[in-house]
Amino acid sequence: MRRATPRRRRGGARVRDASPRPADVDLSVSLGPLRLKNPVVAASGTFGYGCEFAPYLRLADLGGFVTKGLSLLPRRGNAPPRTCETPSGMLNAIGLANVGVEAFLAEKLPALRDCGTAVIANVFGETQEEYVAVSRRLNGAPGLAALELNLSCPNTEKGGLAFGVSPPVVREVVAAVRRAAPDQPLIVKLTPNITDVAAAGRAAKEGGADILSLVNTFLGMAIDLKTRRPVLDNVVGGLSGPAIKPLALYMVHRVHREVGLPVLGMGGISRVEDALEFMLAGSSAVQVGTLNFFDPTGSVRLVREIEAWCVREGVRAVREITGTLRLPASGTPTPPAG
Amino acid sequence: MPFDAPAPVLRHDALNRDHFLLTLECPSIAREARAGQFVMLQTRAGFDPLLRRPMSICRVLPGRRGRIQILYKIVGEGTRYLSQQPVGALVPTLGPLGKGFRLPDGGTRPILVSGGVGIAIFPFLVESLRAARRETPLLVYGARSRGDLVALEFFRKKRVPVRLATEDGSAGTRGLVTRVLEPILADAGGAPLEIFACGPTPMLKAVGALALGAGIPCQLALESQMPCGIGVCLGCVTRCPADQRGPVFRRVCTEGPVFRADEVVL
Numbered sequence: 001m002r003r004a005t006p007r008r009r010r011g012g013a014r015v016r017d018a019s020p021r022p023a024d025v026d027l028s029v030s031l032g033p034l035r036l037k038n039p040v041v042a043a044s045g046t047f048g049y050g051c052e053f054a055p056y057l058r059l060a061d062l063g064g065f066v067t068k069g070l071s072l073l074p075r076r077g078n079a080p081p082r083t084c085e086t087p088s089g090m091l092n093a094i095g096l097a098n099v100g101v102e103a104f105l106a107e108k109l110p111a112l113r114d115c116g117t118a119v120i121a122n123v124f125g126e127t128q129e130e131y132v133a134v135s136r137r138l139n140g141a142p143g144l145a146a147l148e149l150n151l152s153c154p155n156t157e158k159g160g161l162a163f164g165v166s167p168p169v170v171r172e173v174v175a176a177v178r179r180a181a182p183d184q185p186l187i188v189k190l191t192p193n194i195t196d197v198a199a200a201g202r203a204a205k206e207g208g209a210d211i212l213s214l215v216n217t218f219l220g221m222a223i224d225l226k227t228r229r230p231v232l233d234n235v236v237g238g239l240s241g242p243a244i245k246p247l248a249l250y251m252v253h254r255v256h257r258e259v260g261l262p263v264l265g266m267g268g269i270s271r272v273e274d275a276l277e278f279m280l281a282g283s284s285a286v287q288v289g290t291l292n293f294f295d296p297t298g299s300v301r302l303v304r305e306i307e308a309w310c311v312r313e314g315v316r317a318v319r320e321i322t323g324t325l326r327l328p329a330s331g332t333p334t335p336p337a338g
Numbered sequence: 339m340p341f342d343a344p345a346p347v348l349r350h351d352a353l354n355r356d357h358f359l360l361t362l363e364c365p366s367i368a369r370e371a372r373a374g375q376f377v378m379l380q381t382r383a384g385f386d387p388l389l390r391r392p393m394s395i396c397r398v399l400p401g402r403r404g405r406i407q408i409l410y411k412i413v414g415e416g417t418r419y420l421s422q423q424p425v426g427a428l429v430p431t432l433g434p435l436g437k438g439f440r441l442p443d444g445g446t447r448p449i450l451v452s453g454g455v456g457i458a459i460f461p462f463l464v465e466s467l468r469a470a471r472r473e474t475p476l477l478v479y480g481a482r483s484r485g486d487l488v489a490l491e492f493f494r495k496k497r498v499p500v501r502l503a504t505e506d507g508s509a510g511t512r513g514l515v516t517r518v519l520e521p522i523l524a525d526a527g528g529a530p531l532e533i534f535a536c537g538p539t540p541m542l543k544a545v546g547a548l549a550l551g552a553g554i555p556c557q558l559a560l561e562s563q564m565p566c567g568i569g570v571c572l573g574c575v576t577r578c579p580a581d582q583r584g585p586v587f588r589r590v591c592t593e594g595p596v597f598r599a600d601e602v603v604l
Contacts, residue, residue, distance in 0.1 A: 048570040055339050056568075068572075076587055083565050083573030088385045090565055094572045097587070242385040270385060293566040294380070294389050296342055296432065 025310040026317040027303070029063070031262035031284045032210040034146050034185040036063035036118055039279065039318055040303045043266055043289035044069055044122035044148060044189070045094065049108040050115060056296040060116030061303060063285055067104065069124035069150045072133050074100035079233040084222045089241030089268070090290060091220050093234035096124050101134045109143055118145035120187065128163075128173050132180045139181035147184045149177055149209075151200075152191030152216035164191035164216075167203035174207025187264060190214040190255070192244075197251045201259035212255055213264035213287060215248045241290040242268040249281055256282020256323055270298070272305035279318070280325040340435055340568070341366040344428035348405060350421075353488045356412040357455065358421050359396070360429075365404025367433045371395050373463040374438030374559055374596045378567040379408070380430040382419040391416045392564045392591070394459040394536070395434060396489075409458035409489060435567050436595045439463055439534055439557055441470050446530040448475035449522065450498075451515055451545050453537025454486065459559050461492050463534060474498065475534075478522070480515035480541070484508035516544045523552045535559065539604050546599035556599035562590040577603045 027038035042053075042065035049067050050059055059065065077097025084091045099108065104121070112119050121138050125131035135147055151164035151173065163169050174188055188204035190197055192215035201212050217238025222231040230236075248267020256263050265283030268290065269275050275286045291298040310318055345362035352358055367377060378390035399405040412418050423429055442448050448467060450460050457479060467475055480503040481487050487509060493500050502510025503518045511518050515537070523531070535545045536559035549556030562574040569592035576594065578586040578601060588594065588602075 046566075046570060052568060052570050056342060076583075076585060077572060077575070079585065080575050080577065080587065081563060082575060083563050083571065085387060085389050085563070085565070088388055090388060092565075092571070092573060097572050097575075241388050290388070290565075293571050295430075296566070296568060 038063040039285035041287045043287035046289040046292040057300045061300045064118030066120040069122040070101045084231040089243030091237035093237035113143035120146045122148045124150045135177045135181040148187040170203040171207040178208035187211040198258040201255045253281040282323045342432040345431040357488045360408040368404035371434040372438035373466040375434040377433030381416040387416040397461045411455040442532040447473045450477045451535040453541040456537030459536040543604040
């Protein structure tokens with residue numbers, strides 16, 4: 001793994017006169033109504049309820065984190081095997097095992113109130129009514145910075161992906177949640193398992209989304225040649241990790257150009273270069289997911305390395321680089337083939 | 339509390355064609371580790387293989403350097419890359435993780451049942467039993483063939499009696515460990531025993547069933563695909579007895595890897 005030397009806030013790093021010192025770099029970002037102290041957010045399903053990472057990092061060093069997807073009632077998830085490693089990636093079919101929204105509010109959220117970072121609740125439902133009920137329950141909960149609507153989980157029989165692949169349905173669910181939770185910044189998490197991701201993004205915008213996060217995992221499968229069976233009990237799962245980065249980067253680029261909402265980009269981000277590339281492509285902030293599995297302190301390392309990059313490049317505020325991709329003069333990106 | 343740090347390789351010895359003994363310097367982990375716990379090792383730099391590999395802590399070596407040993411077998415790409423790590427390399431090591439073995443009460447004889455590379459978990463347990471002045475254990479150790487048996491020298495030095503079973507009959511009893519274990523349980527004559535087992539899942543299943551049938555307490559150390567090792571990915575779950583609300587799953591990494599035989603359905 002590549003590790004850059006962490007830069008200290010105060011220290012002897014020699015910099016050119018005109019360059020900002022680390023303390024001068026403004027890492028804060030704004031995504032519509034959501035303000036983050038820095039652009040690195042730990043992604044849903046990879047960070048538990050935050051407390052699990054207390055032995056490894058200071059939550060306050062992150063821009064924020066997104067909880068495991070919360071449903072109205074607790075869910076126990078799919079039967080094992082639930083995961084499978086693939087080249088530079090992994091498949092998962094967890095099935096949204098979670099404590100349920102009530103236990104989250106009673107047992108998890110109070111302990112997070114002073115954690116010093118943005119706590120974002122990921123909302124899941126099998127029906128529109130469940131999305132609405134969970135969101136209504138979370139609306140205005142003290143200590144909650146935003147809701148992220150999971151319209152893209154590939155690993156549940158109902159809900160999630162079934163909603164996310166249909167723009168009219170996306171618009172309707174988002175609008176219903178918007179009415180049920182008017183006080184929370186609303187992030188809608190898009191699936192990549194769709195021909196035109198920008199169409200889903202536009203639908204979410206029309207429904208009242210403040211921010212788009214993308215991408216969730218790509219549908220995939222693995223087969224055990226010896227047994228001639230699928231590796232995952234669920235047969236299909238979601239692919240994540242460095243393997244999906246170029247696919248995700250392209251979708252972020254398109255959604256940024258075509259939708260006009262702030263974007264929280266993600267998909268295989270594992271190195272500082274990845275995070276910065278997503279920002280150039282149009283992300284105001286990024287989420288890191290699978291990285292948390294194989295390097296539990298990787299997320300906060302990215303924050304330090306983004307800061308160091310800004311110092312090196314003379315960037316005073318990291319938000320300035322969002323969407324500054326230099327496209328060829330011929331301009332417009334090629335639309336997807338077929 | 340677990341620690342995550344690059345651990346220098348102090349020694350790396352091939353025990354036979356595909357078994358290796360890796361000695362790492364990681365004082366924080368060495369200080370806190372308990373028998374039955376594990377570490378997550380990055381097998382090589384970069385993103386392929388992507389995930390760290392869970393490995394039982396085989397031993398914590400005496401002395402102040404804080405050395406741990408990992409005994410592993412090459413079973414795939416990750417372990418093959420790990421086997422190529424030279425002395426002096428830094429191996430990112432996260433641990434100690436999970437709940438280890440609960441030591442038996444004084445007066446109870448521990449029966450250690452190992453299949454294949456499951457043997458890796460037992461040297462630490464043997465030393466912990468000794469340190470806690472528990473009864474001397476008996477080791478029942480099964481493998482495919484004589485050439486697959488490793489670490490016998492350690493148990494001999496510790497004066498742990500060993501009963502072997504090999505599938506091809508090249509050492510000890512021909513057959514599976516249960517063939518050796520059954521008469522031991524039958525001949526116990528009411529003396530208190532407790533079984534500690536680690537090995538392939540079919541073996542754990544058979545040993546757990548034998549123990550439950552005989553009414554003997556039994557702890558099973560499970561193996562699982564484990565992406566994170568710290569309880570957040572929920573990928574490593576094992577099935578547990580269902581309750582009225584349906585199937586129950588528990589995380590091997592945090593609620594285990596050691597479970598009572600009656601707690602899991604393998």
